[in-house]
Amino acid sequence: MSDATSIGVSLLxxxxxxxxxxWHERDAGDGQRIAGIRTFSLIGLFGGVCxxxxxxxxxxxxxxxxxxxGVLAFAQHGYPERRDHGITTLIAALLTYGLGALAVHGEPAIAGxxxxxxxxxxxxxxxIHxxxxxxxxxxxxxxxQLLLLAVVIMPLLPKHALDPWRLVSPYEFASLVLLLALLSFAGYVAVRLFGWRLGALMSGAAGGLVSSTAVIVNWAPLLREGAASQRAASGAMLAACGVMPMRVLVLGSLIAPVLAPHLIGPALLMTLVLLPFILLRLPPAGAVAESRLPLRNPMSLWSAARFAVLLVIVMIAVELARRHFGAPGPLYAAAVGGLADVDAVTLTLARLVAAGSDGRIATTGMVLAMLVNNVVKATMAGVLxxxxxxxxxxxxxxxxxxxGGLALFLV
Structure with a gap:
């Protein structure tokens, strides 16, 4: 980029x-505004020229x-009739100078x-206020807590597995804790923004895009909070579980498009069956006041860590079972893998199909993993x-x- 163009970027x-x-100071009179459009444009140009x-x-x-x-300091104290004595405009002016200089220094994209x-x-x-x-x-x-875990603790953790089975590294474990905590916080934010009635359903569906099992763990204890909370919490959990088959369908079809015709029937039917239950679980408008929200801790790292430990134990148990008893075919592996995670099963079987394996066996394995996973989630919801x-x-x-089983049989 030529110097003339870079200086033009500084001006812009x-x-x-x-x-x-x-625009922010559009109502200010003469002597009450330090800098406006023309002054800021000249400051950016000044930075580029310097x-x-x-x-x-x-x-x-x-x-x-x-x-x-120096000029800005004089302007700040030289006009006592100014009503706003904040320094935001002054900092913005200095930053404009620096960005104008950065544009000419070879980084116009970053400066812009x-x-x-x-x-x-x-x-x-x-x-913001x-x-x-x-x-x-x-x-x-x-x-x-989130920033402490993500910025300070996680970069210090080893990224290689330390357990005897080489399954989970401390970094991966912390990442799982962070994911679960973020899901919990997302649910809290959704309720605060959209109200208890729609916020629970939206957070459940969004959580289902990542981990419907985590949504079960976050929301199931709220079923003990009262009738309105029961309806909202169960709706959120069913929404997450309804998203799960669609996630498997999309993920498997992206990797192996030949799977789409086989998967679409079971996945759609599993979701459609849950839809009326989800709609019936919506609390009536105004049923729950904001002050009665039971989400007292919007992001409990301790709860997330406990579930992460549980999930890691399940993963280790699954791996030990595979090593000890063997893996007699994709269906056995899919059924065992569905105890912990359907995404891992979906990715594995879809890659096999993309490499030339039978798509019908892979479809059966994916649906079997979803069925097993639903049984696990139903049991977890009942226990919690x-x-x-x-x-x-x-x-x-x-x-x-x-x-889903009936659709798989018909297909």
């Missing part, structure tokens, strides 16, 4: 940020920054992207949720299994 960066700042001169005289870029900071993010952040002042006013201490603590879970979650899942 200042113009973009200046439009937002000008960077261009800096190739021959590096001190020019630093001198330009110090000079701009940063300018867009800066403009968006400046424009979201009111929503409203969010902070609604933020609770438990939510802030949950976000800090008590008697209501057996009636509201386990029974519909068994009907879904019956429909």
């Amino acid at each position: 960066i200042g113009l973009l940020i200046g439009i937002e700042r000008g 960077a261009a001169f800096g190739d021959g005289a590096p001190f020019v870029l630093g001198a330009g920054l110090l000079g701009l900071a 992207g940063a300018a867009v993010l800066t403009t968006a952040l400046l424009g979201l002042k009111q929503p 409203q969010l902070l006013q609604r933020l609770q201490a438990t939510e802030l603590l949950a976000a800090l 949720g008590g008697r209501p879970a057996w009636r509201q979650v386990a029974a519909p899942l068994m009907l879904s299994n019956l429909a």
Whole structure:
């Protein structure tokens, strides 16, 4: 990119940020605005020109920054009639100078992207302040726990397996804990944003795209909270379980398109059987007040870690069973693998079909894994949720299994 074009990008960066700042202070009178569209455009251009001169005289870029900071400081204190004494506009001006210089220094794409993010952040002042006013201490603590695990702890963990069976590394275990915690937090956020009635259903369906088993673990204990909570929690769990067959259909068909005609019948029927139960589980509008939400801890790392340990134990038990008793064919492997995860079974069998294996055997294995997985999830829901879970979650899942098995037999 030529120097002229880069300087033009610097000007556009200042113009973009200046439009937002000008709109934000559009009602300010004379002497009440430090910088508007024209000033910010000139600041971006100034940064680009100083960077261009800096190739021959590096001190020019630093001198330009110090000079701009001095002018802004004078403007901040030289107009006592200004109503807004915040420093956001001043920081934005200094950042505009730096981005303009970055564009000329050979990184126009990064500078332009940063300018867009800066403009968006400046424009979201009111929503961000409203969010902070609604933020609770438990939510802030949950976000800090997430950052601590993702940014500080996980990079320090070994990525190679340490167990005797070489199955799970500490990094993979932490990743699983993080995934489960994020699912729990996503459900909490959905309820806060869309209300208990629709938020539970949306979070359950979204969680089913990743792990319907994790959704069962997160929501099943809420079945003990009361009638309205029972309906919402069971609806969320059934929504996650209804998404699971569609996930298997899409995943298997993407890897081996020949599987689609064989899988579509069982997968659709398993989902359609659950649909009326999901709709019936929607709580009536206004049935549950926001103040009665039982999600007191939006992201319990301890609960996620306990389930991760349970899942790792199941994975080790499955692997030991395979090594000890052997694997007499894909169907046995699919049935055993369905105890823990249907995605692993789907990926394995779909790759075999793509390599030339029989698609009918693979389809049978995938559906068998889904049936076994549904039995596991129904049992987990009943154990964690008590008697209501057996009636509201386990029974519909068994009907879904019956429909899937019948469709598989007909196919």
